[in-house]
Amino acid sequence: MKITFLGTAAAEGFPAVFCNCEYCREAKRLGGKNIRTRSQSIINDDLLIDLPADTYSHFLNNNIDGDAIKYLIVTHSHPDHFYEKELGMRHAPFAKNMRTQRLKIYCSEGAAKVIQEMYGNENYMLDCMALKPFDTVVAGNYEITALPARHFPGDGSLFYIITGEKTILYAHDTGYFYEEVFDYIKDSKHTFDLVSLDCTNVDIPASDEGYHMGIDNITRVLKRLEGIGAIHNKTQKVINHFSHNGNPIHHRLEERVKDYGYKVSYDGLCIEL
Ligand SMILES: [Zn+2]
Ligand SMILES: [Zn+2]
Ligand SMILES: [Zn+2]
Incomplete structure (x- = not known):
């Protein structure tokens, strides 16, 4: 089982889309792992997590075959995690000969509402299921459990x-x-x-x-998880x-958390479990 981190920034990206702060200027100057796009990951080659507007460039940059993805799980409907218009490209004449005919989507209630409003009764080859906190579903070889996120009230945000062969906790946002x-x-x-x-x-204190x-x-969350x-x-x-x-300059973050044993994600990081 492997996970690839396709995008590792918050909503504004890093460098942020319209920003000229010193951190963003530094990221542009240094490039490489300091260029972070909007949040998305993929497990193996068939389970996609979130669908930001950067999805298309993520597919191109990481040799991902979009038509082979079987499952999409969406955390919530903030646009850096869910650009629903992309799903409109997933049927003829825009997409042909797809290996996965119907995409199974598991998502927050807010994201399901957006899908229903946009794609309603038309056949866009989507099977969408809104999950509630602590629901568990089986999707092929995966078992997926939704947990309630403290984020975006009214959307039913989930993590x-x-x-699969291993177990991942994916907690954003x-x-x-x-x-x-x-x-x-x-x-x-x-x-x-x-x-x-x-x-x-x-x-920055949160x-x-x-x-x-x-x-x-995070350090306190991990301590609790360790305790149980x-x-x-x-x-x-x-x-x-x-x-x-x-100020998420990559080498600075690595230095900051090296004593904790945390791995700093970057766009394109692939971890085999
Ligand atoms: Zn976000
Ligand atoms: Zn900035
Ligand atoms: Zn959010």
């Missing part, structure tokens, strides 16, 4: 446990986890081989009631979804 999330993970006895956590703020996290919040036996000494701890405000 996910994805189990969310603030500090709700108590019932820790309870669920403890009771269901999940153990994670990889966790990817929302690090939008980096070192309230535990807020909708994103930074290194401090959900992570072990081989769990890969990835930080992800960075805002330009947090």
Whole structure:
């Protein structure tokens, strides 16, 4: 089982689309891992997580065959995670000879509403299912559990446990986890081989009631997960979804978290589990 991080920035991208701050200028100057596009990952070659407007360039840059993707899970309907118009390209005459005929979509209630409003009763080769917190579905060889995110009230924002040959906790976007999330993970006895956590703020203080996290919040989430036996000494701890405000220059982030053993994501990072 492998996960590829296709986009690792928050909504504005890094460098941010219309920004001229010193961090963004530095990112442009340095290039490489400092160029971060909007949030998206893919598991193996067939389970896509989120659908930002950067999806097309992600496919081109990472040799991804869009027609072979079988499952799409959407965390919430903020545009950096869900650019629903792209789904309109997934039928004739725009797409032909697709290996996966109908794309199965599992998503927040907000994202499902957007799909229903846009594609309604027309046949766009989409099978969409809104998930509620703690719903579990089986999708081919994967088991997917939705957890409630502290993020975007009214959308039913979710983050996910994805189990294939290994188990991944993919937590974007969310603030500090709700108590019932820790309870669920403890009771269901999940153990994670990889966790990817929302690090939008980096070192800018983030309230535990807020909708994103930074290194401090992440460190406390991981301590709780460790306390309930959900992570072990081989769990890969990835930080992800960075805002330009947090100064996410890659080598600086690596230096910042090296003593914690966190892996700093970057666009194109592929981890084999
Ligand atoms: Zn986001
Ligand atoms: Zn900036
Ligand atoms: Zn969001």
